Amino acid sequence: MTTSTISPASARPGVGDVYSDRPAPSTIGFDRVVGVELRKMFDTRSGWWLMAAVVILSVLASGAVMLWGSDAGVHYSDFGQAVGIPMAVILPVIAILSVTSEWSQRTGLATFTLVPHRGRVIAAKLVDVVAVGVLGMLVAFAIGALGTVLAGAAHGVTPTWDVGLDQFASIIVGNVLGVLVGFTIGVLLRNSAGALVTYLVYAYVLAGVTFALAAAQTWFADLEPWIDFNLTQGNLFTGFPDTGEAWAQLGVSGLIWLVLPLAFGLVRVGRAEVK
Amino acid sequence: MIELTELTKRYGRDSRGHLAVDHVSFTARPGRVTGFLGPNGAGKSTSLRILTGLTPPTSGTATILGRRYRDLPNPGREVGVLLDASAQHVGRTGREILRVAAQTMRLPGGRVQEMLDLVGLTEAESARRVRDYSLGMRQRLGLAAALLGDPAVLVLDEPANGLDPAGIRWMRDLLRDYARRGGTVLLSSHLLHEIEVVADDIVVIGQGRIVAGGTKEELLADERTFVRATDSVALAAALLADGHSTEPVADGLCTDADLATTGQVAHRARLPLVELRRADGAGLEEMFLRLTADTQRETTHPTSGEGAAA
Numbered sequence: 121m122t123t124s125t126i127s128p129a130s131a132r133p134g135v136g137d138v139y140s141d142r143p144a145p146s147t148i149g150f151d152r153v154v155g156v157e158l159r160k161m162f163d164t165r166s167g168w169w170l171m172a173a174v175v176i177l178s179v180l181a182s183g184a185v186m187l188w189g190s191d192a193g194v195h196y197s198d199f200g201q202a203v204g205i206p207m208a209v210i211l212p213v214i215a216i217l218s219v220t221s222e223w224s225q226r227t228g229l230a231t232f233t234l235v236p237h238r239g240r241v242i243a244a245k246l247v248d249v250v251a252v253g254v255l256g257m258l259v260a261f262a263i264g265a266l267g268t269v270l271a272g273a274a275h276g277v278t279p280t281w282d283v284g285l286d287q288f289a290s291i292i293v294g295n296v297l298g299v300l301v302g303f304t305i306g307v308l309l310r311n312s313a314g315a316l317v318t319y320l321v322y323a324y325v326l327a328g329v330t331f332a333l334a335a336a337q338t339w340f341a342d343l344e345p346w347i348d349f350n351l352t353q354g355n356l357f358t359g360f361p362d363t364g365e366a367w368a369q370l371g372v373s374g375l376i377w378l379v380l381p382l383a384f385g386l387v388r389v390g391r392a393e394v395k
Numbered sequence: 396m397i398e399l400t401e402l403t404k405r406y407g408r409d410s411r412g413h414l415a416v417d418h419v420s421f422t423a424r425p426g427r428v429t430g431f432l433g434p435n436g437a438g439k440s441t442s443l444r445i446l447t448g449l450t451p452p453t454s455g456t457a458t459i460l461g462r463r464y465r466d467l468p469n470p471g472r473e474v475g476v477l478l479d480a481s482a483q484h485v486g487r488t489g490r491e492i493l494r495v496a497a498q499t500m501r502l503p504g505g506r507v508q509e510m511l512d513l514v515g516l517t518e519a520e521s522a523r524r525v526r527d528y529s530l531g532m533r534q535r536l537g538l539a540a541a542l543l544g545d546p547a548v549l550v551l552d553e554p555a556n557g558l559d560p561a562g563i564r565w566m567r568d569l570l571r572d573y574a575r576r577g578g579t580v581l582l583s584s585h586l587l588h589e590i591e592v593v594a595d596d597i598v599v600i601g602q603g604r605i606v607a608g609g610t611k612e613e614l615l616a617d618e619r620t621f622v623r624a625t626d627s628v629a630l631a632a633a634l635l636a637d638g639h640s641t642e643p644v645a646d647g648l649c650t651d652a653d654l655a656t657t658g659q660v661a662h663r664a665r666l667p668l669v670e671l672r673r674a675d676g677a678g679l680e681e682m683f684l685r686l687t688a689d690t691q692r693e694t695t696h697p698t699s700g701e702g703a704a705a
Contacts, residue, residue: 136574136575136576136578137426138576138577139547139576139577139578139579140425144467144468145468145473146468147468147469148469148499152498152499152501153499156495156498156499159495159498160495163491163495164484164487165486165524166486167486221484225485226479226482227483228482229449229478229482230482230483230492230496232448232449233447233449233464233470233471233476233478234471234499234500235499236448236464236465236467236470391451393449393450394444394449394450395449395450
């Protein structure tokens with residue numbers, strides 16, 4: 121019935137060979153993958169709102185301090201702390217979704233057929249979430265500074281700029297570590313809802329449990345700085361560790377909660393089926 | 396050129412695990428459309444996922460243009476892949492999905508508009524989010540993404556799903572034209588007719604194994620006679636009495652008697668015929684119905700010819 125129309129290609133071999141002997145294209149560079157993955161963090165409605173939330177929440181936090189802050193002068197540290205709180209939630213969420221959406225939204229089919237080396241894609245995402253984490257904090261700090269200036273003008277006092285450069289740095293490092301925890305959970309679970317809940321449990325429920333346990337049990341209070349990454353990471357918000365032991369505790373707890381799980385998750389991502 | 400060699404995928408660790416793909420070997424050649432035909436759950440999609448590096452095989456190899464998929468330096472420029480048109484972020488616009496792919500492949504920006512024009516997605520449609528796309532629009536977008544890098548090979552899993560008849564015809568012409576220019580097309584379907592109208596070569600898979608393969612002409616060729624009478628039972632009896640085998644197929648009979656003999660037998664038995672022709676395609680259809688029936692009933696033993704025709 122349709123056989124008469126099928127044969128041109130087979131009947132006249134060589135009629136078309138526009139695809140033969142083409143030179144192989146050059147490899148996709150890592151910088152390109154980084155650029156593409158960054159774009160994918162912004163180009164959906166939800167992604168755009170998450171980025172917008174960095175600005176919106178910083179403004180709200182600064183506004184809250186202006187309205188309800190202490191009357192004893194205007195201190196930048198109050199604003200810096202206030203804008204840091206929503207950032208500690210929103211930036212890890214951005215990191216989680218950048219990974220999990222490949223599975224939950226099933227974009228991985230396209231992503232990993234265009235870039236079959238999954239490690240490159242995940243590494244590019246890692247670069248992007250760290251960059252977004254640092255930039256997000258800088259934006260939040262800037263908005264906090266603006267709030268400080270406005271509050272000073274409103275109250276007719278000279279603001280106190282009481283946050284040093286090293287504290288800026290330690291807060292940013294602390295936030296980036298939080299972003300990496302979110303990223304790690306995303307890589308481990310590869311499911312948006314599960315990873316978000318797990319992150320919240322880790323960051324808030326678990327932190328409360330270890331705090332209570334340390335208060336009740338002295339043996340745990342001694343052990344906690346070595347194994348509780350929530351604690352060691354959280355300490356960064358008030359400054360870098362001032363002893364070698366504290367640095368070692370940050371390293372050991374980070375190894376347990378960040379490095380090992382991430383390595384395990386990366387191995388599994390490499391082997392998993394993408395459906 | 397696509398080559399699958401002894402490709403095997405077993406789910407579950409021990410030897411009792413489910414064999415989704417069982418030593419599958421075939422070749423899809425340039426300049427031809429190869430149809431990968433099988434009932435749902437036969438192992439088509441798993442084979443294609445292994446081919447494109449999304450699922451690791453248990454054993455065997457799959458190469459495209461002589462390389463494993465993961466060894467292709469910029470896969471989108473050499474292989475167009477459409478495995479599931481619905482696997483897209485629903486919050487992204489159609490145009491943005493193509494832009495992201497074009498950026499990954501290092502393509503000039505104009506290519507996105509060319510592909511949108513080719514698959515017939517309008518300016519307004521391309522600006523909509525995929526959430527609001529019909530399945531047919533998603534298939535068109537998926538084809539646009541597959542063709543974006545001007546690849547030499549196309550791998551398409553059930554691309555006709557969700558397309559209306561006009562869309563199916565459009566896709567058939569597009570794929571045939573693409574093959575005529577020297578491209579290699581491998582497309583899967585669970586519908587015999589879909590494959591029949593577009594493919595030059597056909598590979599049939601059932602329960603993870605290749606059960607038939609060859610050019611369409613070879614597979615459709617059937618020396619037997621297909622005959623339909625108002626009284627099939629009486630005609631079957633008459634043919635049997637004359638020493639010919641018969642088998643019920645669809646609403647008629649297949650017999651090893653030739654056309655003239657069949658006519659004479661019917662004439663002698665005074666049975667009016669409704670249809671009399673060579674049985675081309677009936678064999679493939681029977682085999683395919685049997686495969687489908689096996690899968691649907693989840694039986695492990697082969698069903699009889701009678702069951703297949705029901």
